Amino acid sequence: MLNRRRFLGAVGGSVGAAQLLPYAASAAPLGHEHFMAAAVEEGRRNERYPFGAVIVRSGTVVARGVASGDNPTSHGEMVAIDDHVDRLGNQGWADATLYTTAEPCPMCMSACAWAGIGQVVWGTSIEGLRRTGLDQIDLAATAVAEASKSFYTPKLLLGGVLADETDALFRRAQDLRRGGAEENGED
Numbered sequence: 654m655l656n657r658r659r660f661l662g663a664v665g666g667s668v669g670a671a672q673l674l675p676y677a678a679s680a681a682p683l684g685h686e687h688f689m690a691a692a693v694e695e696g697r698r699n700e701r702y703p704f705g706a707v708i709v710r711s712g713t714v715v716a717r718g719v720a721s722g723d724n725p726t727s728h729g730e731m732v733a734i735d736d737h738v739d740r741l742g743n744q745g746w747a748d749a750t751l752y753t754t755a756e757p758c759p760m761c762m763s764a765c766a767w768a769g770i771g772q773v774v775w776g777t778s779i780e781g782l783r784r785t786g787l788d789q790i791d792l793a794a795t796a797v798a799e800a801s802k803s804f805y806t807p808k809l810l811l812g813g814v815l816a817d818e819t820d821a822l823f824r825r826a827q828d829l830r831r832g833g834a835e836e837n838g839e840d
């Protein structure tokens with residue numbers, strides 16, 4: 654039990670913001686930070702709106718996506734889910750982990766619930782996004798999951814992973830959206 658608690662405590666690294674919400678971690682594989690870094694890399698493809706996501710199965714990134722302005726539903730998580738379906742079909746979700754640079758919005762978390770994605774891991778919180786000037790629907794991913802509990806029982810919902818990096822990514826994006834005038838702007 655001690656080891657398990659220490660492992661869970663270490664998931665968020667030095668951030669201290671990691672939340673284990675209300676679902677207990679199963680024998681979670683190592684490497685949440687590793688795969689979050691892959692989501693960050695995906696997010697860097699859209700510097701002004703760096704919402705990146707990857708889907709991992711059996712320790713391998715099998716799908717990825719970044720927010721685009723092409724469609725109101727083209728959030729990173731939605732694009733990654735579409736990519737998964739294109740590559741592997743609409744199956745295998747229970748064993749999948751979706752890593753996303755920011756807490757899923759209600760649309761994306763609902764898609765995770767409809768798919769039945771087993772584990773969802775994010776970096777920056779909805780409140781953290783709001784602090785960088787991004788409009789957000791004020792409904793936590795955990796609340797969407799809770800409201801879906803009649804059919805959706807994720808093994809893990811975990812926020813704050815690599816949040817130092819994802820928070821910096823979104824602050825940088827805010828600077829870019831402002832025109833880059835505040836290179837060392839407030840944080």
Ligand SMILES: [Zn+2]
Nearest residue numbers: 728758760761
């Ligand atoms: Zn979304």
